[in-house]
Each structure stands twice: as C-alpha cells, then as structure tokens.
Amino acid sequence: MIEARNITKSYNGRNALDKVSLHINKGAFYGLLGPNGAGKTTLIHIVAGLLPADQGAVYVAGEKITPANRRLKHLTGVVPQEIALYEDLSALDNLLFWGRFYGLPKRELKSNAMELLELSGLKDRGRQPVKKFSGGMKRRVNLACTLIHKPPVLIMDEPTVGIDPQSRNLIYSILKAYRNKGVTILYTSHYLDEFEKLCDKTGIIDHGKIIAEGSIDELKRRYARDEVIVIEFEHKNALNLPEMLKGKLGTSLEQKDGKFFIHCRNAHAILPEITQIINDAGKKIRHLDIIHTGLESIFFNLTGTSLRDK
Amino acid sequence: MWNIIRKDIRVLLNDWKAVLLTFLLPVILVSLFAFAFGGAGIKTKARPLTLLCADQDSSSSSRALMAGLDSIPGMHIKPLGAGPARQHIEQGDQTALLIIRHGFRDSLQHGNKLPLTILYDPSREIEANLIKGLVAGNIMRFALREKISVKIQQNLSGYFSPSDPAMQGILTSKIGEAVRSETSGGKTDTGIALRPVFQEKDKNWGLIQAVAGIAVIMLLFSVTARGSSLLTEHESNTLKRLLIMPVSPYSLIFSKLWYAMILSMVQLIVMFVFAWLVFGLNLLANIPATLLMMIATAFACSTFGMFIASICHSHKQAEIVSIIIILVISTIGGSMIPLYIMPEFMQKMAVFSINYWSIQGFYDIFWRELPVSQVFNDAMVLFLTGIVMIGVSLLFYRKNIHRLIH
Numbered sequence: 001m002i003e004a005r006n007i008t009k010s011y012n013g014r015n016a017l018d019k020v021s022l023h024i025n026k027g028a029f030y031g032l033l034g035p036n037g038a039g040k041t042t043l044i045h046i047v048a049g050l051l052p053a054d055q056g057a058v059y060v061a062g063e064k065i066t067p068a069n070r071r072l073k074h075l076t077g078v079v080p081q082e083i084a085l086y087e088d089l090s091a092l093d094n095l096l097f098w099g100r101f102y103g104l105p106k107r108e109l110k111s112n113a114m115e116l117l118e119l120s121g122l123k124d125r126g127r128q129p130v131k132k133f134s135g136g137m138k139r140r141v142n143l144a145c146t147l148i149h150k151p152p153v154l155i156m157d158e159p160t161v162g163i164d165p166q167s168r169n170l171i172y173s174i175l176k177a178y179r180n181k182g183v184t185i186l187y188t189s190h191y192l193d194e195f196e197k198l199c200d201k202t203g204i205i206d207h208g209k210i211i212a213e214g215s216i217d218e219l220k221r222r223y224a225r226d227e228v229i230v231i232e233f234e235h236k237n238a239l240n241l242p243e244m245l246k247g248k249l250g251t252s253l254e255q256k257d258g259k260f261f262i263h264c265r266n267a268h269a270i271l272p273e274i275t276q277i278i279n280d281a282g283k284k285i286r287h288l289d290i291i292h293t294g295l296e297s298i299f300f301n302l303t304g305t306s307l308r309d310k
Numbered sequence: 311m312w313n314i315i316r317k318d319i320r321v322l323l324n325d326w327k328a329v330l331l332t333f334l335l336p337v338i339l340v341s342l343f344a345f346a347f348g349g350a351g352i353k354t355k356a357r358p359l360t361l362l363c364a365d366q367d368s369s370s371s372s373r374a375l376m377a378g379l380d381s382i383p384g385m386h387i388k389p390l391g392a393g394p395a396r397q398h399i400e401q402g403d404q405t406a407l408l409i410i411r412h413g414f415r416d417s418l419q420h421g422n423k424l425p426l427t428i429l430y431d432p433s434r435e436i437e438a439n440l441i442k443g444l445v446a447g448n449i450m451r452f453a454l455r456e457k458i459s460v461k462i463q464q465n466l467s468g469y470f471s472p473s474d475p476a477m478q479g480i481l482t483s484k485i486g487e488a489v490r491s492e493t494s495g496g497k498t499d500t501g502i503a504l505r506p507v508f509q510e511k512d513k514n515w516g517l518i519q520a521v522a523g524i525a526v527i528m529l530l531f532s533v534t535a536r537g538s539s540l541l542t543e544h545e546s547n548t549l550k551r552l553l554i555m556p557v558s559p560y561s562l563i564f565s566k567l568w569y570a571m572i573l574s575m576v577q578l579i580v581m582f583v584f585a586w587l588v589f590g591l592n593l594l595a596n597i598p599a600t601l602l603m604m605i606a607t608a609f610a611c612s613t614f615g616m617f618i619a620s621i622c623h624s625h626k627q628a629e630i631v632s633i634i635i636i637l638v639i640s641t642i643g644g645s646m647i648p649l650y651i652m653p654e655f656m657q658k659m660a661v662f663s664i665n666y667w668s669i670q671g672f673y674d675i676f677w678r679e680l681p682v683s684q685v686f687n688d689a690m691v692l693f694l695t696g697i698v699m700i701g702v703s704l705l706f707y708r709k710n711i712h713r714l715i716h
Contacts, residue, residue, distance in 0.1 A: 048554055073556035080554070082547035101555040145551075 001026040001153060001184040002047060006056035009042050009208075016042040018208040019056070024201075027182040029175075031189065031199035033295060039208040040188040041081060044157045047186060048078040060153055074102060077151035079159045083138045084145075087131035091122055091141045094130060095148050102149035109148070116144040119177075121170055136167025143171060147178070154178065154185045161190065172197060192295040202295070206303050216295065223298040226252075227267040229274065231260045232287040241278075259287075267292070327630040335634055342641040345656055359385050359441050362399070362407040364392035367414035367425075371456060375410065378452050382444055399429055399507040400678055402670070405437045405650065406430040407507075408445060418456045424449070424502070432506035433515045433677055434650045442504050449502065514589070515677060521585045522672035523645035526665045528581070529574050529611040530636045536570040537615020538628035545625055553711075563616060563707055567700070570615050574608035596675050599682040603671040606692035610664045613699035620706035639663035667691045 002024040009017040017039045024030040034040050045051040047058050049065045049072065058065040060072050085094050095113035104112065117126040120140040130138060143159055160168045175198060179185060187199065195202045196216050203213045212219060231241070241253065241260050252263045264270050267290045278285060291297045323329060361379065365372045380387040390398070390407075398404040411425035418424065426449065430438030540563065543549040552562055582600070586593035593600065618635070622628035640646055642656060643665025649657055660666040671688035674680040 050550065050553055067553075067559070070556040070558075073554065078551075078554045080547065080550050082550070084547040084551035086548065087546070098551070098555070101557060 001028070001061060002030075002186060003059045004043070004047065004056065005059070007043065007046055007053045007058065008055040009039075009046060009051070009053055015208050017046070017053075020205070020208065020210055021056075022203055022210060022213070024184055024186060026184055027179070029179050029185045029187065029198055029200045031187045031195040031202040032205055033189070033192070033195055033202055033299065034205035038205045040205055041157055042208075043205070044078075044155055044186070044188060048076060048155050049073060050078075074149065075151055076153045076155055077146040077149065079143055079146045079154070079156040081157040081161070083135075083142050085130050085138060085141055088129055090127045090129055091117060091133070091144075092126040094141060095145055098145040099148035104149060112148050112150065116147055119174055120144045134164070134167075136163040139163045139167055140170060143174065147174075152183055154183055154187075156185065156187045158189055159187075160194065195295055204295075204299060204302060206299075211302050212298070219298050220294070223301050225301055226263040226265060226297070228291040228297060228300060229262040229264065229267050229271060230287070230289040230291065231262070231274075231278075231285060232258060234284040234286045327626060330630055331633065335637065338634065338638060339641065342638065343647070345653060359437070359444070360404060361385060361387055361441055361445065362390050362395040362404050363387050364390060364395050364407060364409045366392065366412050367410050369415035371415040371418050372410045375414075375449065375452055379408075379445060379448055382448055385441075385444055396429060396507060399431050401680065401684070402431060402433070402673060402678055404431075405434045406441045418453055419460055421457050424453060427503045427505060429505055429507045433518075433673065434648075435515075437650050438504070442502065446502055514591075517585060517589050517591055518673060518676045519648060519669070521581060521591060522669045522676075523640075523665070525578055525581045525672075526607060526611065526643075526668045527636065527640045527645050529577060529607065530614060530640070530664070531632070532577060533570040533574050533608075533611045533615035534618050534628065534632040534636065535615070536573055537566055537612065537617075538619040538622065538625055538632070539569075540566050540619045541622060541625040541628055559711055560704070560707075563620075563703070566619070567612055567616050570612035571608050574612050575604060578604045578608060592676060595679060596682065596685075599675045599680075599685045602682060602689050603668065603675060603685060606671070606689035606696075607664070607668040609696045610668070610692040610699075613696035613703070614664060616703045617699040620703035620710065623710075640665050642666075644669050664692065664695060667695070 002022075004020060004022045007017050007020045008015070020039070020043060022030070032040050032043065042051065046053050047060075047065065049058075049067050049069060052067055060075060063069070063072055065072055086097065089097065092113055095116060096109060099109045099113060114123075114126075117123045120143070122137060122140060122144075125133070125137070130141060133141065139159065143156075146154065146156075160171055163171075172194075175185065175187075179198070187194075189195065199216070201213065201215055202219060203210045204219070205211070212223060214222070241255075254261045254263075262270075262274065271290070275285075291300050322332070363376050363379070365376060376387050376389065379385060388404075392407070392409055395404070395407045399407050407429045409427045409429065411427065413425050416422070428438070428442055428445065430441070432438075540549065543552060549562075553559055582591065582593055582604070585591040615632075618628050618632045622631055640663070642652075642659050643663030644652075644660055645665045649660055649666070652660070667688045671685050671692075674685045674688065678684075
C-alpha cells in the first residue's frame with residue numbers, strides 16, 4: 001500500500017534521510033522508532049506529500065506521491081506532530097472545516113463529524129471552543145480531523161505526545177478499531193510501549209537510515225540481548241569500577257563518554273550489590289538508568305546509545 | 311533598581327524589532343515630515359510655483375506683465391489658452407490660472423480696474439493665496455509704473471523727445487520714485503478677482519482628504535494583519551495541515567487575498583457611507599467611478615498584505631515591517647500631509663505609494679467630479695501595482711513555503 005524507494009533528503013548539506021526504503025502492506029500498522037532528529041518527521045512529510053524528496057519516490061496504492069498529487073491526498077489522512085486546530089472554533093466546526101477540503105456531501109460530512117466526536121469521547125463538548133479543551137482532548141480532536149474523510153491510509157507523527165493516560169488509551173482504541181477495519185497505518189512515536197501494543201512491524205531509524213525492521217518479536221530475537229545498567233558518577237574517573245566488579249557479578253562492562261554500561265541478564269537482581277559496592281567506596285552517583293530488554297535495549301544494541309540520550 | 315534597568319535595556323537591545331520601532335521609525339518619520347514641510351534645517355530645492363497664464367489681450371502691456379511675473383524668483387509663468395488651462399486646474403494638474411482679459415492695456419492706460427482674474431483649485435487654497443500674494447504686488451507695481459509713465463510722457467511730450475537718452479534716465483528714476491511712494495502706504499489692491507475654478511457648495515475638501523487619506527492607511531493596516539494571517543497559520547501549526555489538504559498551495563495564498571479583498575471592500579463601504587450620512591460626502595455623485603476606485607484600492611491594499619506576508623518570516627516581523635512601510639508610504643503618499651505643500655522631489659516620490667493614486671482617484675471623483683474615464687488611470691495604476699505585488703509575493707511564497715513547513 002505504501003512503498004518508499006531510496007528516499008534521500010538533505011537540509012543545508014546535512015542528510016536528513018539517506019536512501020530510506022520501506023514497504024507497508026495494505027492493512028498493516030507500521031511503527032517508525034527513532035530519536036529526535038533521526039529523520040522520522042521528514043519521512044512522514046515526504047510520504048504525506050508535503051515535501052518533495054531529493055531522490056527516490058514514494059508510492060501509495062501504486063501511484064507516485066508528489067506535493068501536487070491531489071487525488072492521492074484524498075486517500076491519505078495525516079496527523080501532524082503538532083496540534084493543528086483553530087482554537088477559537090468548536091471541535092465540530094474544526095471537523096467540518098477540515099472535512100470540506102475533501103468535497104464530502106454536507107450530510108455525510110456532518111454524520112462523519114458526529115460519529116468521530118462520539119468515538120473521541122467528545123460528543124457532549126463538540127460545540128465548545130477547542131481552546132477550552134485539555135491537551136488530551138485537543139489531541140483527540142486533532143486525530144478526529146484526520147479521520148473525517150475515512151481515509152484508507154493513515155500517516156501519524158507522534159499523535160499521543162504529551163497527553164494523559166486516559167486520552168492515550170482512547171486514541172489507542174480508535175487506532176486499533178481502524179486497524180481492524182483494514183486501514184494502513186504509518187506511525188511514529190517516542191513511547192516504546194506503543195510499538196509493542198499497536199504495531200505489526202517496526203522500523204528503527206537513526207541518522208536518516210532504517211537500521212532494523214521487523215515485528216517486535218523478530219527484533220527482540222535478532223537484537224535484544226542483555227539489560228543494561230547505565231551509571232554516571234559525580235566525578236569522572238572517580239572509581240575504578242571495572243576493577244571492583246571484576247569477577248564478582250558475571251557481568252560485562254564498558255565505559256563510554258564518562259558513563260559505565262553494565263550488561264547483565266537481570267538488572268534489578270544485581271543493582272543492590274552494585275550500589276553497595278559504590279557506597280562502600282564512598283562515591284556519589286549522579287545518574288543511574290536501566291535499559292530493559294525490549295525496544296530500548298534493541299535500539300541500544302543497534303546504535304550504542306540510549307533513545308533518551310539523544 | 312539599576313539591575314532591573316540594566317536587564318530591561320539588555321532585553322530591548324536583544325529584540326531588533328523593538329529597537330527598529332523605538333529608534334528607526336521615529337527617525338524615518340521625523341525626516342519625512344521635515345522634508346514634507348520644506349526641509350527644516352535641510353537644504354532642499356524649493357518647488358517653483360507655476361502659474362498658467364491665458365493672455366486674451368495679446369498686447370505689449372500684457373506680454374510685459376507676463377515677463378515681469380516670470381522674473382519673480384520662484385515663480386514660473388506658463389502661457390496657455392484659457393480653455394485648456396482651466397481644464398488643467400479642474401483636473402488637479404495645476405494650481406492657478408491668471409486670465410488677462412481683453413482691454414487690459416486700455417484699462418492700464420486709463421487707470422481703470424484691471425480685467426484680471428485668477429482661477430484656482432480650491433483644494434489648494436493655501437498655494438493659490440501664495441500665488442495671488444506674489445502676483446498682486448507685482449501687478450500693482452507694474453500698473454503704477456505704466457500709469458505714471460504714460461502721464462509723465464503725456465505732460466512732457468511737448469518739451470522733450472521720448473527717445474532722448476537723458477530724458478529716459480530722468481523718467482526711469484522719477485517713475486521709480488513715484489511707484490515706491492505710491493506703494494509705501496501698503497495699498498496693494500489691484501482688483502484682481504480670485505475665484506475657485508468650480509463652486510465649492512456641497513463640497514468639503516478637508517472631508518475628502520480625511521476620508522480618502524485615512525481610509526487607505528486604515529485599509530493598509532487591517533489588510534496587512536489579514537494577509538499576514540498566513541504566518542499566524544504557520545505559528546499555530548495549521549499551515550502544515552492546510553498544505554496536506556488536497557488543494558494547491560497557491561489556493562491558500564489566494565484565499566487569503568480574497569478574504570482581505572472582501573474585508574477591505576466592506577471597510578471602505580462602511581467608511582464612505584459613514585462620511586456620506588454623517589458629514590454629507592457626495593457619495594452618490596458617481597457610483598461607477600466610486601466603485602471602481604474602491605475595488606482598485608482594496609485590491610492594491612490586499613496585495614500589499616500578501617506581499618508583507620510573503621517576505622516576512624513571522625507574524626511579529628510582519629507587524630514591524632508593515633508599520634514602518636505603511637507610515638512611510640502614507641506620509642509620502644499624501645495621507646497625512648496634503649501633497650501640494652510638499653517639496654517637488656517628495657511629490658515625485660509620492661507616485662510610488664498606493665496612497666497617492668487612491669487619494670488622487672477619490673479627489674477626481676468627489677472634488678473634481680471627473681467621469682469614470684478620467685478616474686480609470688488612477689485605478690489602473692493601483693491594479694498594476696497589485697499585480698506586481700502578487701508576482702513578487704508568489705516568488706517569495708514558493709521560495710519560503712518549504713522552509714515554513716520544516
């Protein structure tokens with residue numbers, strides 16, 4: 001349904017995307033995971049027909065996407081990263097406004113809008129100005145505006161960022177319902193659990209390249225190894241940790257950029273012993289983090305950095 | 311306390327827009343007003359006053375009068391037939407016309423009231439009075455010189471030959487003394503009739519200047535705000551979503567233009583109807599011409615808003631740039647100060663402003679009562695200005711649109 005072939009895009013000489021290719025089957029839910037600046041939004045913009053690629057092409061339903069291809073824009077619904085609503089208009093008016101661009105008959109447009117308000121849990125507040133809504137409610141309207149013309153392809157750029165768990169769960173249920181209807185979805189997010197909950201296939205993007213791709217299980221099998229404890233001390237080189245841990249915990253340890261990375265099977269099991277050793281040495285920990293087995297450790301193992309470091 | 315003052319100064323200096331508004335704009339306006347009011351403290355070339363002259367007497371005396379007037383510093387006499395000259399005044403091209411009627415020479419010789427009339431454009435009354443002051447003093451001296459010269463020559467003609475050089479020297483000296491003596495009493499009435507070129511009843515020059523001048527300024531300010539709403543769309547993230555919609559990116563910018571056009575028309579209609587109902591502006595005098603000028607003005611002003619939106623990167627920047635440009639073009643274009651009191655070079659600069667063509671158009675309709683065909687030129691200039699601004703705006707828009715998305 002969506003196929004990107006060797007997409008390259010650069011800004012001011014810096015490669016935002018470097019020969020990115022991906023293939024999303026009809027009805028699939030494809031997640032794109034990567035840190036800020038990895039190229040996710042640029043790829044979304046190109047797939048949405050908002051930006052032209054420097055090289056390569058994107059095809060939706062076999063037809064090449066260009067910023068001028070208006071027919072294809074009828075097939076896609078794009079949720080931008082930012083909340084893009086007219087705050088002085090009501091939720092219903094926003095839905096009707098964005099829906100009119102697709103040339104829907106008046107009655108169908110109104111019916112779709114009412115249906116989406118109900119689906120978004122905003123039926124009773126549909127006539128209130130959006131500016132009176134919470135962040136989560138705005139996100140729900142933001143999504144509903146994309147669904148107003150019932151597109152067979154959805155392209156979503158971090159649609160759940162910064163919202164309350166209730167709104168997020170509601171959005172998940174809407175997305176699952178659309179996936180079950182056979183809608184093809186391209187999705188980016190910062191929340192790792194969303195990929196496990198929603199996506200059939202996940203692509204990991206870093207520095208403008210897709211570095212791994214597959215279902216979560218496949219990715220875990222191929223790339224997830226150990227959990228990692230990341231420790232940073234108040235004073236660099238304050239402690240000869242490798243020497244102190246040598247042979248004690250059956251762990252492997254590496255040092256990079258002033259941080260210690262302790263690879264282990266079960267971080268929580270060995271963490272008390274490690275902190276005890278550090279305390280006994282009278283040293284202070286500035287930062288401690290655990291990268292669990294899952295997408296986070298997959299990303300770590302692929303790139304050598306944690307998603308949160310970026 | 312000093313800490314807060316120092317912080318505020320740092321904040322101000324870090325905001326180039328605020329610095330521009332605080333320092334540059336007043337400097338620009340002070341300079342423009344100084345030039346407009348004759349270049350206070352600045353050496354500018356004074357604009358010569360042009361007086362059209364219709365010589366219907368065609369005598370040696372009338373020609374001598376015209377030569378005398380032309381020799382007045384800062385005065386330029388332009389001979390022309392009475393009909394075309396009057397047309398120039400009516401169309402606002404020239405300020406005043408001196409008509410030297412038949413019998414001027416005879417009246418001069420017999421000491422009768424001189425058949426002289428100055429017709430002037432009542433919208434330039436100050437300039438016309440200035441011309442009359444200069445002309446009247448000169449004519450009085452000319453008339454006295456002629457009168458005394460004739461009398462002395464008549465009285466002495468039996469004793470001396472007029473071609474005697476010694477006699478000519480004495481005559482010139484005596485006549486000069488007599489003229490000085492006669493004029494020293496401050497008596498300057500030469501009987502010149504000063505008449506407006508058309509009747510002023512039902513017309514109020516100040517009202518037309520106020521409505522036309524202010525209408526354009528207000529329109530420029532309001533449509534710039536509307537036009538730059540494209541930047542507001544960008545800042546509120548809706549621009550990206552609009553560009554995702556199945557419409558051409560150009561339809562976005564043109565829809566903003568249409569919106570500004572419609573609002574501008576409504577705004578102009580409200581202003582002119584108010585001036586009609588409350589102050590008695592003769593709005594119904596020439597409805598087609600009025601509508602033409604309104605559409606042309608609304609179009610030019612709306613494209614100006616579009617132009618500002620396309621060259622600026624943010625709503626705030628558009629606000630600052632538009633304030634500076636609008637105040638400058640409104641000053642040089644005659645919205646704030648009537649053009650005729652400005653020096654010549656500023657009057658020449660005025661043609662580069664929307665205000666000038668719009669105000670001239672409305673003057674032509676309400677003051678000079680010219681037909682649509684005469685107003686057409688002003689309207690065409692406004693339309694062409696608008697088309698050029700659309701072209702430039704589209705170039706910038708195409709260049710900037712992807713930057714706005716990214």
